[in-house]
Amino acid sequence: MALAIPQIHAHEHTDEHLMQRYAKGDSKAFEPLYLKHKGALYRYFVRQLGDKQLAEDLYQETWSRVIRAAANYEASAKFNTWLYRIAHNLLIDHVRAVKPVDLVGHDEEDAGLEVFAGKEQDKPDVQWQEAQKGLLLKACIGLLPQVQKEAFILNIEMGFTAAVISDIAGVTLEATKSRIRYAYQSLKDCVNAKWQEAGHE
Amino acid sequence: MSNSTQQTQDQALREEVSAWYHQQALEVPPEKLDQDILRLSQTHLAEMNIAKLKPPVAPLWQRFPWAFSSAASLVIVLGLLVLNRPQVDRELMTPSAVMMGAPTASPAAEAELNTAEAKNAQIEHQAKMMQAEVAESRAMKAESRMLAQEQAQSVARKTSPMVTSQASPQPHLAATPNVDDAQAKPSSLAESLAHLKVLIESKQIDEALALEQKLLNEYPALSEAGVGDNSPEGIETPRATFKALQRQLHQGSQ
Numbered sequence: 001m002a003l004a005i006p007q008i009h010a011h012e013h014t015d016e017h018l019m020q021r022y023a024k025g026d027s028k029a030f031e032p033l034y035l036k037h038k039g040a041l042y043r044y045f046v047r048q049l050g051d052k053q054l055a056e057d058l059y060q061e062t063w064s065r066v067i068r069a070a071a072n073y074e075a076s077a078k079f080n081t082w083l084y085r086i087a088h089n090l091l092i093d094h095v096r097a098v099k100p101v102d103l104v105g106h107d108e109e110d111a112g113l114e115v116f117a118g119k120e121q122d123k124p125d126v127q128w129q130e131a132q133k134g135l136l137l138k139a140c141i142g143l144l145p146q147v148q149k150e151a152f153i154l155n156i157e158m159g160f161t162a163a164v165i166s167d168i169a170g171v172t173l174e175a176t177k178s179r180i181r182y183a184y185q186s187l188k189d190c191v192n193a194k195w196q197e198a199g200h201e
Numbered sequence: 202m203s204n205s206t207q208q209t210q211d212q213a214l215r216e217e218v219s220a221w222y223h224q225q226a227l228e229v230p231p232e233k234l235d236q237d238i239l240r241l242s243q244t245h246l247a248e249m250n251i252a253k254l255k256p257p258v259a260p261l262w263q264r265f266p267w268a269f270s271s272a273a274s275l276v277i278v279l280g281l282l283v284l285n286r287p288q289v290d291r292e293l294m295t296p297s298a299v300m301m302g303a304p305t306a307s308p309a310a311e312a313e314l315n316t317a318e319a320k321n322a323q324i325e326h327q328a329k330m331m332q333a334e335v336a337e338s339r340a341m342k343a344e345s346r347m348l349a350q351e352q353a354q355s356v357a358r359k360t361s362p363m364v365t366s367q368a369s370p371q372p373h374l375a376a377t378p379n380v381d382d383a384q385a386k387p388s389s390l391a392e393s394l395a396h397l398k399v400l401i402e403s404k405q406i407d408e409a410l411a412l413e414q415k416l417l418n419e420y421p422a423l424s425e426a427g428v429g430d431n432s433p434e435g436i437e438t439p440r441a442t443f444k445a446l447q448r449q450l451h452q453g454s455q
Contacts, residue, residue, distance in 0.1 A: 027243055030243075031239060038229070067245045071249070131224045188217060
């Protein structure tokens with residue numbers, strides 16, 4: 001009996017249950033759900049678009065659609081998948097509306113590289129190298145094709161498997177696996193190339 | 202390159218890139234954006250609750266569904282009856298046995314039936330024609346008989362004065378060639394007497410006796426005996442004529 005209570009308690013705090021409670025009129029159910037997913041979803045937009053204002057608009061629109069569609073939410077669908085499918089559709093609509101070249105925000109990456117170049121000789125230790133490679137990675141993510149970029153961020157930021165990503169993006173599992181593998185490989189090659197361009201070994 | 206080596210390299214690649222990725226600062230949405238979204242969620246919830254509190258105004262047909270559905274059904278049934286009235290009337294007039302009988306005959310069978318009906322009609326027509334001919338011939342025979350009777354009667358009328366004055370039987374022989382003919386039998390006393398004379402002269406004794414009895418029954422005065430059978434002017438009276446014929450008959454029969 002003592003074991004059953006925590007199980008019920010855990011069940012009551014799943015995303016799906018919180019969403020159902022909110023749909024039934026529980027005003028306190030939405031806030032924990034939002035706090036849990038807000039950072040990852042925000043970075044999903046920011047790191048793909050490179051434009052903070054545009055990312056915030058799409059982020060707010062995603063949550064607005066979640067709120068409006070709460071009454072139609074079915075617990076059979078995982079909340080994570082449902083949330084990122086809404087975000088994916090908004091992003092695709094935006095990608096179709098603007099030129100692909102405009103999606104890559106070069107300003108921040110360039111600024112990051114400038115910071116990297118200026119501090120290059122000040123911190124030559126391993127931790128510093130990793131931080132600098134992190135800045136280079138940010139620039140390299142912006143250079144990835146859109147589909148690889150999305151698959152990479154969903155995988156590394158949210159920890160989604162290839163199966164979940166394929167469900168969100170609406171593509172085959174093999175195509176998703178291929179996108180993820182090419183993204184990782186391209187990013188490593190890009191970072192190493194930029195690192196060597198900076199005069200490091 | 203083996204599969205396990207490939208997996209090991211992929212895993213190392215992912216760990217390396219993941220380490221670089223997590224060196225980045227974790228961006229979070231601005232505080233104001235969080236508040237806007239949370240406020241939006243509460244506003245939407247309040248709107249939903251208000252909508253739930255408002256009792257939905259059901260249309261009239263939803264408040265009285267049975268009455269409306271019954272009326273609609275009635276209208277449909279009546280409409281169908283009005284539209285198909287000729288057919289319904291025909292079906293009501295047709296006996297149910299015919300309705301539930303065997304399926305309709307084939308066209309070939311119907312053609313045979315029509316042929317048989319035509320033949321029957323033709324036979325009936327021929328029979329009617331024959332009946333009409335027979336009836337016409339009978340009418341003609343009856344007409345000829347009546348004509349002969351009239352002729353005989355007119356002859357008898359012409360010869361009766363001669364019978365009464367001369368008692369000559371010649372015209373009666375010509376007028377009544379066949380004594381069996383009932384149509385030719387005389388109706389008046391003079392004609393009967395002339396006929397009796399003819400029968401006696403032609404030796405038809407039985408018929409003459411029968412006629413004598415008949416005349417005695419019809420005219421009892423003929424059997425009365427008396428004087429004055431002859432008229433004052435010497436003309437024979439019917440009684441005298443009958444007596445004379447009676448004597449002649451009985452003499453002949455003996």
